[in-house]
Amino acid sequence: xxxxxxxxxxxxxxxxxxxxxxxxxxxxxxxxxxxxxxxxxxxxxxxxxxxxxxxxxxxxxxxxxxxxxxxxxxxxxxxxxxxxxxxxxxxxxxxxxxxxxxxxxxxxxxxxxx
Amino acid sequence: xxxxxxxxxxxxxxxxxxxxxxxxxxxxxxxxxxxxxxxxxxxxxxxxxxxxxxxxxxxxxxxxxxxxxxxxxxxxxxxxxxxxxxxxxxxxxxxxxxxxxxxxxxxxxxxxxx
Numbered sequence: 001x002x003x004x005x006x007x008x009x010x011x012x013x014x015x016x017x018x019x020x021x022x023x024x025x026x027x028x029x030x031x032x033x034x035x036x037x038x039x040x041x042x043x044x045x046x047x048x049x050x051x052x053x054x055x056x057x058x059x060x061x062x063x064x065x066x067x068x069x070x071x072x073x074x075x076x077x078x079x080x081x082x083x084x085x086x087x088x089x090x091x092x093x094x095x096x097x098x099x100x101x102x103x104x105x106x107x108x109x110x111x112x113x114x
Numbered sequence: 115x116x117x118x119x120x121x122x123x124x125x126x127x128x129x130x131x132x133x134x135x136x137x138x139x140x141x142x143x144x145x146x147x148x149x150x151x152x153x154x155x156x157x158x159x160x161x162x163x164x165x166x167x168x169x170x171x172x173x174x175x176x177x178x179x180x181x182x183x184x185x186x187x188x189x190x191x192x193x194x195x196x197x198x199x200x201x202x203x204x205x206x207x208x209x210x211x212x213x214x215x216x217x218x219x220x221x222x223x224x225x226x227x228x
Contacts, residue, residue, distance in 0.1 A: 002197040003196050071115050079120050081116075081150060
């Protein structure tokens with residue numbers, strides 16, 4: 001068993017202006033299949049339109065924003081579950097006045113989490 | 115892309131008195147590695163002390179309670195990230211006056227999610 005409040009895990013720069021990640025569950029905690037982090041996106045910030053081989057699953061628990069893919073734009077808010085498939089281009093934007101906070105889960109393979 | 119508010123996904127009985135699950139991301143949505151559900155445990159309820167082969171990752175976003183394993187008992191509240199390894203016995207209890215709500219993620223293999 002491993003239990004930790006995400007606010008006690010350091011926020012690391014996550015490769016995009018205004019975006020950080022707190023890696024709450026990873027190989028260090030014994031996970032062998034997938035990792036969990038808490039993403040925090042600053043107000044007014046948008047991540048690059050990007051893609052990668054690993055699937056993403058998200059759950060928004062604070063703030064509001066939108067996710068953009070080639071399919072279109074969808075608003076997200078606390079309670080939104082989001083699935084991004086392998087290779088699908090995607091972009092997140094924070095449209096609120098506070099942090100957009102999301103649980104992010106991704107497979108270890110084929111790209112291990114940082 | 116798939117986006118859905120978990121409250122728009124039906125709550126299904128999850129094999130324990132007072133416990134339900136809303137399967138927000140699963141093979142139906144294109145996921146190939148792991149699934150996500152929202153677990154809701156009623157006040158005063160406790161899940162059986164049980165184990166299974168698949169790893170669990172949880173994130174608490176409402177309510178308060180505790181998780182018990184052979185290692186001991188740890189309190190959980192909004193912000194708690196929890197990792198239960200393969201084969202580890204575990205049990206959740208709701209110690210509050212409202213639903214204990216957690217994001218639950220589990221590998222498809224070796225036991226597919228219901």
